[in-house]
Amino acid sequence: MITVNGFNYYDYDLERKLSLWLREDLSLTGTKIGCDIGVCGSCTVLIDGEPKLSCRLKLKDVENCNIITIEGIALPDGTLHPVQQAFIDAGAIQCGFCTPGMVLTAYALLNKNPHPTRQEVRLAIRGNLCRCTGYQQIIDAVMLAADRLSSN
Amino acid sequence: MEKAFRNDAYAKVTGQAIYTDDLKLHDMLYAVPVYSEMPRAKLISLDGSAALKQSGVVAIITAKDIPGNIRYGQIIKDYPVLVDEDINSTGDVLALIVAQTREQAITAVPFIKIELQPLKPILDPEEAMKPDAEILHPFHCSNLTNYHRVRRGDVATAEKEADLIIEEEFSTSRVEHSYLEPESAICHLRSDGVMEVFGSMQHPFSTRRFVASTLGVELKDVEVKPLTCGGGFGGKDDTAALVCARAALCAWILKKPVKITYSREWSMRESYKRHPYKMQYRMGLNKEGQILSVKARIVADGGAYCSVTPWVTWRSTVQSCGCYEVSNVETDVYGVYTNNVFCGAMRGFGSPQINFAIEQLVEIAAEKLGMDEITFRRKNIVKQGSTTITGQVLDNHIVSLTQVLDAVLKESDYENKRKLCSLGNLNQKEWYGIGLAISYRGVSLGAEGTDVNSAILYVQPDGSVLLETSVFENGQGAESAMILIASEQLGLPLERIRYRMPSTSNIPDGGSTVASRGTIMGGGAVINASIILKQIITETIQKITGKSVAYFKDSKLLDSSDNLIMSWDEAIKLCYDNQVYPYAFGVFQPPQISWNEETGQGNAYFTWVYGCQAVELKVDSQTGAVELLNMIAAHDIGKVINPYALKGQYYGGMAMGAGYALFENCPCENGLVVPTNFHNYHPPRSINLPEMKAIFIENPDPISPSGAKGIGEPANEIMAPAIANAIYHATGKRYHSLPIRIKI
Numbered sequence A: 001m002i003t004v005n006g007f008n009y010y011d012y013d014l015e016r017k018l019s020l021w022l023r024e025d026l027s028l029t030g031t032k033i034g035c036d037i038g039v040c041g042s043c044t045v046l047i048d049g050e051p052k053l054s055c056r057l058k059l060k061d062v063e064n065c066n067i068i069t070i071e072g073i074a075l076p077d078g079t080l081h082p083v084q085q086a087f088i089d090a091g092a093i094q095c096g097f098c099t100p101g102m103v104l105t106a107y108a109l110l111n112k113n114p115h116p117t118r119q120e121v122r123l124a125i126r127g128n129l130c131r132c133t134g135y136q137q138i139i140d141a142v143m144l145a146a147d148r149l150s151s152n
Numbered sequence B: 001m002e003k004a005f006r007n008d009a010y011a012k013v014t015g016q017a018i019y020t021d022d023l024k025l026h027d028m029l030y031a032v033p034v035y036s037e038m039p040r041a042k043l044i045s046l047d048g049s050a051a052l053k054q055s056g057v058v059a060i061i062t063a064k065d066i067p068g069n070i071r072y073g074q075i076i077k078d079y080p081v082l083v084d085e086d087i088n089s090t091g092d093v094l095a096l097i098v099a100q101t102r103e104q105a106i107t108a109v110p111f112i113k114i115e116l117q118p119l120k121p122i123l124d125p126e127e128a129m130k131p132d133a134e135i136l137h138p139f140h141c142s143n144l145t146n147y148h149r150v151r152r153g154d155v156a157t158a159e160k161e162a163d164l165i166i167e168e169e170f171s172t173s174r175v176e177h178s179y180l181e182p183e184s185a186i187c188h189l190r191s192d193g194v195m196e197v198f199g200s201m202q203h204p205f206s207t208r209r210f211v212a213s214t215l216g217v218e219l220k221d222v223e224v225k226p227l228t229c230g231g232g233f234g235g236k237d238d239t240a241a242l243v244c245a246r247a248a249l250c251a252w253i254l255k256k257p258v259k260i261t262y263s264r265e266w267s268m269r270e271s272y273k274r275h276p277y278k279m280q281y282r283m284g285l286n287k288e289g290q291i292l293s294v295k296a297r298i299v300a301d302g303g304a305y306c307s308v309t310p311w312v313t314w315r316s317t318v319q320s321c322g323c324y325e326v327s328n329v330e331t332d333v334y335g336v337y338t339n340n341v342f343c344g345a346m347r348g349f350g351s352p353q354i355n356f357a358i359e360q361l362v363e364i365a366a367e368k369l370g371m372d373e374i375t376f377r378r379k380n381i382v383k384q385g386s387t388t389i390t391g392q393v394l395d396n397h398i399v400s401l402t403q404v405l406d407a408v409l410k411e412s413d414y415e416n417k418r419k420l421c422s423l424g425n426l427n428q429k430e431w432y433g434i435g436l437a438i439s440y441r442g443v444s445l446g447a448e449g450t451d452v453n454s455a456i457l458y459v460q461p462d463g464s465v466l467l468e469t470s471v472f473e474n475g476q477g478a479e480s481a482m483i484l485i486a487s488e489q490l491g492l493p494l495e496r497i498r499y500r501m502p503s504t505s506n507i508p509d510g511g512s513t514v515a516s517r518g519t520i521m522g523g524g525a526v527i528n529a530s531i532i533l534k535q536i537i538t539e540t541i542q543k544i545t546g547k548s549v550a551y552f553k554d555s556k557l558l559d560s561s562d563n564l565i566m567s568w569d570e571a572i573k574l575c576y577d578n579q580v581y582p583y584a585f586g587v588f589q590p591p592q593i594s595w596n597e598e599t600g601q602g603n604a605y606f607t608w609v610y611g612c613q614a615v616e617l618k619v620d621s622q623t624g625a626v627e628l629l630n631m632i633a634a635h636d637i638g639k640v641i642n643p644y645a646l647k648g649q650y651y652g653g654m655a656m657g658a659g660y661a662l663f664e665n666c667p668c669e670n671g672l673v674v675p676t677n678f679h680n681y682h683p684p685r686s687i688n689l690p691e692m693k694a695i696f697i698e699n700p701d702p703i704s705p706s707g708a709k710g711i712g713e714p715a716n717e718i719m720a721p722a723i724a725n726a727i728y729h730a731t732g733k734r735y736h737s738l739p740i741r742i743k744i
Ligand code: FES
Pocket: A032, A033, A034, A035, A036, A037, A038, A039, A040, A041, A042, A043, A044, A053, A054, A055, A056
């Protein structure tokens, strides 16, 4: 069994690549493919809370795991998670291709370290390439999210 | 806090935004390219029979199947959509394999049997320029795609009068745009006979021309609808259009929807790059520190196909002396065909190369004259009323070089920190340096193209507004900027305006969303459409009620004493009730420019922008490793429309400039691009970059209806020389080629 965004799946090909399974079979196309060799971070998903590169995994690697994709972090009524809202408010989004991976990486970071320094954010997102933003406003967004999460 | 505005932010942050590869059509097939292994050859035969027998394979498509033109191009029609005979590049596509799944198509590639007759490639532009060199494209009769020049004053006499003549050579690297989303296209033949194209691109109209040419149909028979674009930076024009043309060809022949999504490897191999330049400069100076003359010879390796090389190198020509006043100039700029990967538009468009040379050259000159680099710059920069090297008088807008320079000097504390620079002090483990660079830049296309843009404002019966312009969203926030401008003009809240999904069948071609022209051109058109729309509404109200509307504010129409006439919604209802459509088509056409190709003189651009960037860094004196400490930019952008998006352009531009300076290089070996993916090609990562600061300088431009100019490219064109200058101030060594690798 594999759990994705709260739904359980039982029937799948163990040799199927996780990124393709999510995109093609489950239509969860928020998971992006930028390099397909594990060096750009666009395909990041959370596996048992850890950010992992779905282009480097097969379904046999994630059996009995709980997977969260970018489609799975807002509330069912569409209310955004504070990390998502902060990305919007801080202007951290341009072309948006890196955004799902960035948001999930930041989400995992803040779960572990609710009060990161800017340098710690920089380190946490080093595996996620962004060609548009120079990362400045992405780091602003993560700091803003940390602020808002801790004041709630 | 003030929040950022983007009309696509919610979709992008939830994963709902649809990029081309995210879309599936019923019964869709997948095509993949088969590349040439040789940089120059004749295609003797291609046998697809074994590949056709592989599981899921539906068809092998070759040049023979093309109903229209095999070759296309924006300037010279030299690029084969599929190769018929002559191979000029390892990025050439010999065939497309179409299968039920993409994996099946990829699996079949090795089963294609190809026979090539190798020809000797020309890989060095200097070789290609020799009189006895073989002509690579016989129909073009020359290995030069173009030759541009500037002739001003008399260099020989000026050099005789000079107290100092310096000669330096610089070279720059080939750079990959590295948009995170690789090329992707889906095409299908609609039931009305129109070839519908979905894709990731910067210029849907250029794509439409490529597709129509390939299929041999008229422009009306192709409708291009760009989907969310995962980055462009100038790179999603020709190659993106070719991918669309190939998908359209397959869909045309097979009568089924066809998708082509590139792998990163194909994208790096085939897509065009930023031109590598070799630049030889000779500068004559007097001892008072005035630049008397510049003589320059610049050679751009355009690679196998022309693309927009003549336009890119034209900007290099016009800006060949940087932002300095020089009375005697001889510049020769050559765009050259080789068998390397082709080069085309990339953010900066011929200026990052020039600025890398000239902004170091002025510092070399200042030092030789015993002057500091800031005083030297102040003496020579263009000022209000100055004449550029092409004879254009800068008097129709505010020339703000001093303003941007002062802003950066102050913010960076340059003059104090400059005294702390190490200059390769042998007693220091870590060398410190600060450096800066300045530039001016002609806005929009100049003589590179026809400059016009249009916008449609169409108010619905309930008062909500549909907006459309012929600039396109590449991820930079173009649509949001247009909505902001319309909202201000009409006095309506942002949420009452929706940007229509763009299509080439809705609005006239407004040229490519390149050259940092989106905001000035599209914004100008939106304002002109708003003026027409408000006039239609005002006249209707005057006729029916006799009242004169003076302002549109807060969803209300007011008279000249600020009294309410009626609400916006009531006014719109009144229009419809009286059979008046609140619909306006606005056009923005900037003043004509002029250019004389013989002398290289003319009013090259209708207005100019000014910028300055600085960087502080440390160099490890043992390993040569560079650590960037901070980066600052000040640009005169005319007027701020969307502050967060504007900052994003500054930061992204500086980051890309840092990559150009230190990390990025696409060498070709026997014509083949060496890097294949992001493990061996390195756009900067978060840990490679420092904190950045953006300073806005606003001098609204009289020609621009919104006052705004542009920022995408200015932000990207001067960080590399700033870093080179800082490295010199840290190490005491000049680096003349990119990317900079510090030798200890
Ligand atoms: S697509 Fe998986 S890391 Fe790039």
